[in-house]
Amino acid sequence: MSDKSFSVSETRFVFPGARRRAALARRLAVNPAAKVAAFVTAAAFVLIVSLAPLASFVIEGWLRQDIEIRSRLIARSVRNHLLASGPESSLDLGRYLEQMVEDERLLALGYCSDAGVMLHATASMPKSISCRDFGAGKTNAFDVDSRPDPRAHVNAVSVGAGPTAGRLVVVHDLSFIDERSRKASYYTILALTGVTMALGLLATSVVLMATRGWARSVRSAILAPRAEEALKPLQAELPGGRDFRALLQALRVERKFTEGIYVEWSPATLGQLLAEELPQARVVIVSNREPYIHNYADGKPTLQIPASGLVAALEPVMRACGGVWVAHGSGAADRETVDEYDRIAVPPNDPAYSLRRVWLSDEEQDGYYYGLANEGLWPLCHIAFVRPNFREQDWSHYVAVNRKFAEVVIEEAECDDPIVLVQDYHFALLPRMIRDRLPNATIIAFWHIPWPNSETFGICPWREQIIDGLLGSTILGFHTQFHCNNFIDAVDRFMESRIDRETGSITLRGHETMVRPYPISIEWPPSALANQLPVEECRKELRRRLHLGDDMRIAIGIERFDYTKGVLDRIRAVDAFLSLHPEWLEKFVFIQAAAPTRSKLPVYSSLQAEARRLVDEINGRHGRNGWKPILLEIRHHEQGEVYALFRAADVCIVSSLHDGMNLVAKEFVAAREDEQGVLILSSFAGASRELSEALIVNPYDAHGMAEAIQEALKMPSGEQRERMRLMRELIRRDNVYSWAAQMLLHAARLRKSERLHRLIGQ
Numbered sequence: 001m002s003d004k005s006f007s008v009s010e011t012r013f014v015f016p017g018a019r020r021r022a023a024l025a026r027r028l029a030v031n032p033a034a035k036v037a038a039f040v041t042a043a044a045f046v047l048i049v050s051l052a053p054l055a056s057f058v059i060e061g062w063l064r065q066d067i068e069i070r071s072r073l074i075a076r077s078v079r080n081h082l083l084a085s086g087p088e089s090s091l092d093l094g095r096y097l098e099q100m101v102e103d104e105r106l107l108a109l110g111y112c113s114d115a116g117v118m119l120h121a122t123a124s125m126p127k128s129i130s131c132r133d134f135g136a137g138k139t140n141a142f143d144v145d146s147r148p149d150p151r152a153h154v155n156a157v158s159v160g161a162g163p164t165a166g167r168l169v170v171v172h173d174l175s176f177i178d179e180r181s182r183k184a185s186y187y188t189i190l191a192l193t194g195v196t197m198a199l200g201l202l203a204t205s206v207v208l209m210a211t212r213g214w215a216r217s218v219r220s221a222i223l224a225p226r227a228e229e230a231l232k233p234l235q236a237e238l239p240g241g242r243d244f245r246a247l248l249q250a251l252r253v254e255r256k257f258t259e260g261i262y263v264e265w266s267p268a269t270l271g272q273l274l275a276e277e278l279p280q281a282r283v284v285i286v287s288n289r290e291p292y293i294h295n296y297a298d299g300k301p302t303l304q305i306p307a308s309g310l311v312a313a314l315e316p317v318m319r320a321c322g323g324v325w326v327a328h329g330s331g332a333a334d335r336e337t338v339d340e341y342d343r344i345a346v347p348p349n350d351p352a353y354s355l356r357r358v359w360l361s362d363e364e365q366d367g368y369y370y371g372l373a374n375e376g377l378w379p380l381c382h383i384a385f386v387r388p389n390f391r392e393q394d395w396s397h398y399v400a401v402n403r404k405f406a407e408v409v410i411e412e413a414e415c416d417d418p419i420v421l422v423q424d425y426h427f428a429l430l431p432r433m434i435r436d437r438l439p440n441a442t443i444i445a446f447w448h449i450p451w452p453n454s455e456t457f458g459i460c461p462w463r464e465q466i467i468d469g470l471l472g473s474t475i476l477g478f479h480t481q482f483h484c485n486n487f488i489d490a491v492d493r494f495m496e497s498r499i500d501r502e503t504g505s506i507t508l509r510g511h512e513t514m515v516r517p518y519p520i521s522i523e524w525p526p527s528a529l530a531n532q533l534p535v536e537e538c539r540k541e542l543r544r545r546l547h548l549g550d551d552m553r554i555a556i557g558i559e560r561f562d563y564t565k566g567v568l569d570r571i572r573a574v575d576a577f578l579s580l581h582p583e584w585l586e587k588f589v590f591i592q593a594a595a596p597t598r599s600k601l602p603v604y605s606s607l608q609a610e611a612r613r614l615v616d617e618i619n620g621r622h623g624r625n626g627w628k629p630i631l632l633e634i635r636h637h638e639q640g641e642v643y644a645l646f647r648a649a650d651v652c653i654v655s656s657l658h659d660g661m662n663l664v665a666k667e668f669v670a671a672r673e674d675e676q677g678v679l680i681l682s683s684f685a686g687a688s689r690e691l692s693e694a695l696i697v698n699p700y701d702a703h704g705m706a707e708a709i710q711e712a713l714k715m716p717s718g719e720q721r722e723r724m725r726l727m728r729e730l731i732r733r734d735n736v737y738s739w740a741a742q743m744l745l746h747a748a749r750l751r752k753s754e755r756l757h758r759l760i761g762q
Contacts, residue, residue: 059184063177067105067153068141071170074100074109075157078168082159094120105176107152110169111159118169125171129154134167143174150175265737266524267320273741274321277748282415283323286405286430287423288369290327290355291315292346294337301333303348305639310423310448312639312663316523317740319352324412326405328365329357358408360401367397369426370600377425380460381449382564382658386603390461399429402469406433416440419747422473424448429465432472435511442747445473446518449660450686451483454490463494471497471508475746477518479661479686484515514750518742519690522666524735528639535674538647546591546631553588553713555651558642558664561594561634563607566655566682566699568614571630573655573705575618578629580706586627588713590653593633593645608634646671651712653680654687655699661686665694666731675724678712680705690730693723 081096097109101122110121112131126144134140134156145151151174156167274281291311294301305311318325329335329342334357338344342359345351360368371394380388405427409420417440422430424447431443447470457463467490470476478484484504491497491506498507504515533541543552555574559565574590594611598604611632619628637645646652652668662685669679669691681687681694688696695708 053185060177060181063180064153067172068155070105070172071155071157074106074170075159075168078111079159094122097122105172106170107150107173108169108171110171112156112167112169114165114167119166121169125169126152129169129171131167131169134169140167144171151178265733265735265741267316267737270317270320270737270741270744273744273748278419278744278751282413282418283318283321283421284409284412284418285314285318285323285325285421285423286409286427287311287314287325287327288373288426290329290331290334290357291318291325292344292348292355293331294333295331296333301337304331304636312522312667313520313736313739314421314423316527316736319347320737321740321744322353324354324356326356326358326408326412328369329359335359356408356412358405360404364397364401366600367391367394368401370598372398373426374598375601376460377428378449378564380456381425381452383450383452383456384564384657386563388459390459395462402427402429403433406430406437409434410437413438413441417442417751419444419744421446421743429469430472431476432469435472441474442751443473444475444477444743444747445470446477446520446743447483447487447660448479448520450658451478451486451490453486454493457486457490458494463490467491467495468508471495471506471511471513473513474750475514475516475743477516477743479517479519480689481517483660484517488515514746516743516746518739519686519734520661520663520739521731521734521736522663522670523737524670524732526643526667526670528643529671529673531640532643532647532671535647535672535676538644542645542648546589548589551587553584553651554649555588555590555653555709555712556593556645556649557590557653557655558593558637558645559595559654560597561604561608561611562597563603564657564659566657567592567594567607567611569657569699569702570653570655570705571611571614571618573653573699573702573709574630575622576702577706577709578618578622580703581710584713585622585629586624589627589629589631591631591633591645591649593635593637593642595636596634642667643671646677647674649677651678651680651709653705653709654682654685655680655697655705656682656685657699659685659687663687665691669724669727670731672724672728675721675728676717677724678715678720679723679727680708680712690734691727693726 077100078093078096082093093111097111097120100106101109101124108122108125108129110125110129110131111119112134113119116131116134118125118131128144133142133154140156141154143151143153153172153174155170155172157170159166159168274283287310289306289311291305291314293304293306295304296302314325324343325346329338338357342357343354344357346353346355371389371391375389376394377388379386409430413420416438418438419442420434422434422443422445427445431445434441434443451457460466470487471491476487478487488499488501488504488506492499495508499505500507506513506515532538539554542548542554543550548554557567557570559567561567571590571592578585578588592611592615594608596608599608611634615630615632618630622629646668649668652665654662654665654668656662659682662682665679665681665685665687668677679691679694681691681696682699683696684699688694695712697705697708699705
């Protein structure tokens with residue numbers, strides 16, 4: 001189905017656009033040592049090409065001079081022989097010449113009379129040489145290249161006088177000169193190559209030593225608290241000029257975040273990140289649930305903050321980032337509180353951003369929200385053994401509502417390259433719809449619930465459309481790497497695309513989407529703690545309100561009333577705990593606070609009815625003397641009430657059957673600055689991958705959960721402190737501002753890479 005790059009073990013992930021940025025960095029900052037090596041190599045090549053023929057020419061000139069000298073010496077010897085022998089010498093001259101040509105360099109000797117007659121010649125004399133070649137007006141030295149005879153040099157030297165007067169023809173074999181010239185060229189090339197290599201290594205070593213100092217300066221500049229000032233002394237040295245310096249500044253921020261240099265992420269640091277990395281960027285968040293709802297109470301609009309992990313996570317981020325939050329206006333008094341553009345400034349007491357409300361009809365809400373989203377996608381992704389329902393009419397409403405939100409986002413964007421954060425499974429089609437209208441937008445889609453394996457997801461009739469919609473994103477985020485892997489597998493199975501598993505990227509129709517894990521968290525410190533009583537006071541107040549004794553141990557469960565949260569399993573575990581450990585009768589109480597949700601759906605209303613029936617049955621079996629082991633509170637709890645419960649409890653039980661993250665677990669830990677209390681956490685919640693110091697349980701195992709409650713209640717204070725301290729440190733470090741910063745930082749790097757990409761013309 002797709003072109004893939006596999007990793008041997010687990011999937012590795014890198015920053016979005018890492019390969020492209022690496023190429024850009026290489027082009028902007030080519031290693032100076034490599035430049036020097038290339039220059040030296042080119043210079044050496046030119047030098048060798050120039051000097052090798054010159055060396056051959058010089059050697060050949062020297063050897064020809066040697067031949068001329070030898071010719072004169074031979075002529076002098078012949079002259080002496082003629083003078084010593086007298087007139088009879090000419091008779092044995094032939095024998096004398098034959099003896100002389102035994103020299104390997106001599107090819108032939110001949111004696112010509114002044115009349116131009118060859119009187120004597122050795123047997124090796126080439127036929128092409130004649131005495132007629134010499135005389136008045138003719139040269140006495142020339143080369144002969146007559147095949148099959150070897151190339152030869154001919155020199156005619158005058159010898160004798162009187163009767164012995166004539167010319168000695170000396171023919172030298174030039175093959176030895178050719179051989180000497182070839183050897184001279186070879187040794188010249190070899191010598192020059194060695195010298196240039198030595199010079200190249202020396203130059204490269206010098207440049208490398210200088211480069212190390214430059215790199216240390218740049219590295220220090222990247223890590224410096226005030227990088228702008230640190231980079232100033234290096235401006236003349238930095239290759240690539242201003243754009244490379246901008247890339248270094250981005251790397252400095254990224255390294256602070258990723259390589260262990262601790263950053264205390266807060267609204268201030270998140271705001272600074274936006275100012276430095278995304279100046280003037282328009283930030284738009286889209287979600288179904290709004291952060292502030294207005295309903296009527298006593299005939300007047302009253303503000304309400306919904307019980308939602310998504311809202312709890314995103315609202316602090318929007319307060320830090322500003323911009324606009326687009327959401328469904330679901331409150332009965334919402335229309336009354338907006339302006340003519342359907343906007344309202346929030347938070348009411350200290351406005352930091354705009355809330356843009358989108359109006360849906362009852363029919364649209366039934367089809368899009370209750371139908372496709374929560375009867376189809378929710379049970380499909382959570383695998384909680386509730387059959388998903390898919391109806392064509394619900395799908396039509398889902399498409400229409402996504403399109404309606406897309407129109408509002410485009411209207412609110414106010415530019416062609418906004419940063420749009422699309423939240424959750426209600427808007428799977430929205431990224432593609434926005435991409436089609438705003439191709440330069442940076443779209444970060446975050447899927448807050450699990451993503452099932454590809455076989456399970458294949459149940460959905462519109463699987464291809466949903467995947468295509470999500471792949472309109474620039475970055476697609478999940479809580480865990482496991483969910484990222486499941487999504488990539490689904491794309492591999494159902495879509496024609498190019499998948500790079502090593503970098504976690506998917507390319508569909510020329511557009512690349514980065515798939516990344518971003519474990520969501522909560523704000524630190526939680527704003528709900530601002531007006532809280534001390535832990536002991538919270539405990540006393542709760543006991544007073546519920547008429548509990550001073551020695552009563554308290555366990556709590558807090559969430560929306562959803563079948564994925566394992567509420568019934570938790571209640572059965574309490575029943576098993578009291579049966580196994582009757583010593584806790586009248587000494588232990590479990591408080592289940594559950595906010596009603598999606599009551600229009602039969603599965604949710606039946607869940608509430610079953611919970612009431614089960615609690616009554618268990619209380620009837622174990623209760624005595626007015627004591628009830630389980631207290632069920634089905635109503636909305638404000639954040640202040642929730643944190644008061646967290647602080648009053650000895651144990652918090654999170655028994656999700658399947659959860660993307662579950663922020664209740666993190667909120668409980670954040671609420672306990674006394675470093676006491678025990679968290680019992682389902683292994684099927686994403687939070688269990690981070691909060692390993694909790695007591696991790698299987699929510700389907702009632703006996704195992706009962707024993708975990710027993711262990712929690714008997715855990716020594718010192719052990720509680722050690723466990724809680726580690727979990728609090730993790731949440732303090734990896735808070736919701738860190739979560740948002742990671743995504744926005746990746747978005748900033750992608751935008752910067754695209755700008756540099758266009759700048760250098762790739």
